[in-house]
Amino acid sequence: MSRSTSATGGITIPEEYQYWLSKESLWGWLFLLPTLAALALISVVPILRGIALSFYEYGGLEEDVFIGLENYARVFALPDFWVVMKNTFVWSFTAVVLMAMVGLGFAILLNRDFKGRSIATTLLLLPWTIPFIAVALNWTLLFNYELGMFNGLLEVFGIQGVAWLGRSRYALFSVTMAYVWRNFPFFMITFLAAMKGIPQDLYEAAKVDGSTRLDLFRHITLPFLQPIGIVTTLLMSLWTLNHFTLVFVMTSGGPGNSSMVLPVYIYRQAFIQNNFGVAAAIAVVMLVIMLGYGMVYLRLYEDEVGGK
Amino acid sequence: MxxxxxxxxxxxxxxxxxxxxxxxxxxxxxxxxxxxxxxxLMPVLWMIVVSLNQVAFDTFIENPGVWLDGASLDAYRRMLYETNFITWFGNSVIVTVSSTVLSIIVCTFGAYSIGRLRFKGRKAVATFLLLTQMFPLILVAVPLFLIFRDIGLFNSLIGLTIAYVAFVLPFSIWMLRGFYENLPEALEEAAMIDGSTRIGAVVRVIVPLSSPAIATTAIFAWIFAWNEFVMALILINDDAKTTLPPGLSSWIGQYSLQWDLLMAGALGATLPLFIILFFLQKYIINGLAEGAVKT
Structure with missing residues (x-):
């Protein structure tokens, strides 16, 4: 503080302005500048443009025409829209719950000392390193009616196979399975990392008190996993809501709209139907849902997330 | 007992x-x-089996010998010489490497600022970064297509790279910030007393100390860019300029019955990430433990 006054040649600077001249704040903003510039160009400007677009009739080469809330009225009148909303919700919820459960299960298995532990961890992490496009091709084959692994396995037990991706009843669920397989390791490693941070003497003390394994898990392990579990669940739900590749490649949302989710639907509205205004309106609805979900979630778990 | x-x-x-x-x-x-x-691991094993010789699952179980007799690397040969695979792979490498390097540089300073410097607006920026995670990617992608078309970044790998950098930044900064907050205080002050500037202190003291955490963010940036599909699909229109994910997805219609070729392509796209996993696995696990966990 004293240095900033002397640097101005003896002129006294009012207390409240001195702060802004302090080096820490200057460096702080300077270091953030590239980040903020990149985010402004790639996130903020496009989003504002998208919100604006949702109030216009997209004219292509001609001028866009302002039509107020007309696009939103169109969206809510689309019968597909509500099917897609339901699918998106079902898909995200099922996927996140299954990933968390499978991830936790494997984390518990891996969280002990045994020979081959690091090999097992690496092998179980492997699906997470496979690009979604490869997962999509891989699982399209696994679900294939004639050549697929699932129908092949069913046949071993004498059960007639199904066209997993071709039947509206199974399509979304099949894509969900592929997604869960690809992403459960993320939950697994975050849970495993959190388990490493639990002091072992807590377990020892509880064991002396005669606690059972289940007690240990419920009263020591779970509470320790909660903060990381909450953050991971939030991130993963947002990522899942955003997910595009598997649905687009495996089913393109079909048959009919039975496996259509919001991102793919918006893409089709914009680039297949050339309906940029309607696409933008649906995307804004999606923004509201995701922001709302994120805010409520953070508010509910403020303490666990650290409240920073 | x-x-x-x-x-x-x-x-x-x-x-x-x-x-x-x-x-x-x-x-x-x-x-x-x-x-x-x-x-x-069965799906991965099956991917390898089919890439060597296209076979139905029950045939393979009943008589693996038949599969073995016909096994060859022919699908890989076709992939390399008769398709655009190598071009797409090259494009993916260019975009992934450049966006990873750029994002590490930008995110190191950004995370340092939020994690270690005390100034007004710091919390607001941190909250804003978390908020950007709640933006639908597709809401950004559709207008970005219009913007890039107007400013001439459409159909260019540079445009795609810039978009990827901006997309991984919030998560990378969030992760690295946790690590920086846990470093002992006055680390860089000591360096600055020795005559370093603030930037010098960051580069010479903070970066070496945090290299494991930076490696973790680099891996995440790499995985993001290598996987990214929608942006590449929307922002690139030219088959010779596209990356692996949209490229390979076009095979589904084109080579729909050549499963050996499709699986060879899928494995080819997976290889760079397998390699990363085997060499850098500890950074993924430790990095998550030290950064993301301590939010």
Missing amino acids: ASKTRDTEELFGFEMSPKVVTWAKALGFHAVLWSLVFVV
Whole structure:
């Protein structure tokens, strides 16, 4: 503080302005500048443009025409829209719950000392390193009616196979399975990392008190996993809501709209139907849902997330 | 120990020595674990099997010999010489490497600022970064297409790279910030007393100390860019300029019955990430433990 006054040649600077001249704040903003510039160009400007677009009739080469809330009225009148909303919700919820459960299960298995532990961890992490496009091709084959692994396995037990991706009843669920397989390791490693941070003497003390394994898990392990579990669940739900590749490649949302989710639907509205205004309106609805979900979630778990 | 023997007596109706119990438990554990690992890896194994010789699952189970007789690397040869695979792979490498390098540089300073400097607006920026995670990617992608078209970044790998940098930044900064907050205070002050500038202190003291955490963010940036599909699909229109994900997805219609080729392509796209996993696995696990966990 004293240095900033002397640097101005003896002129006294009012207390409240001195702060802004302090080096820490200057460096702080300077270091953030590239980040903020990149985010402004790639996130903020496009989003504002998208919100604006949702109030216009997209004219292509001609001028866009302002039509107020007309696009939103169109969206809510689309019968597909509500099917897609339901699918998106079902898909995200099922996927996140299954990933968390499978991830936790494997984390518990891996969280002990045994020979081959690091090999097992690496092998179980492997699906997470496979690009979604490869997962999509891989699982399209696994679900294939004639050549697929699932129908092949069913046949071993004498059960007639199904066209997993071709039947509206199974399509979304099949894509969900592929997604869960690809992403459960993320939950697994975050849970495993959190388990490493639990002091072992807590377990020892509880064991002396005669606690059972289940007690240990419920009263020591779970509470320790909660903060990381909450953050991971939030991130993963947002990522899942955003997910595009598997649905687009495996089913393109079909048959009919039975496996259509919001991102793919918006893409089709914009680039297949050339309906940029309607696409933008649906995307804004999606923004509201995701922001709302994120805010409520953070508010509910403020303490666990650290409240920073 | 006494209680353990009683357990087995209740369970099996006869008493077992503690040694046998421990041994049987370990055996059971390994049996369960490794069969689960096998189940998880089956899709990958099947991908390899089919890429070598296209075969139906039940035929393979009944008579693997038939599969073995016809196994060859022909699908890989076709992939390399008769398709655009190498071009797409090259484009993916260009975009992934440049966006990873750029994002590390930008995010190191950004995370340092939020994690270690005390200034007004710091919390607001941190909250804003978290908020950007709640933006639908597709809401950004559609207008970005219009913007890039107007400013001439459409159909260019540079445009795609810039978009990827901006997309990984919030998560990378969030992760690295946690690590920086845990470093002892006054680290860089010591360096600055020795005559370094603030930037010099960051580069010479903070970066070396945080290299494991930076490696973690680099891996995440790499995985993001290598995987990214929608942006590449929307922002690139030219088959020779596209990356692997949209490129390979076009094969589904084009080579729909050539599963050996499709699986070879899928494995080819996976290879760079496999390699990363095997060499840098500890950074993924430790990095998550130290950064993301401590939000």
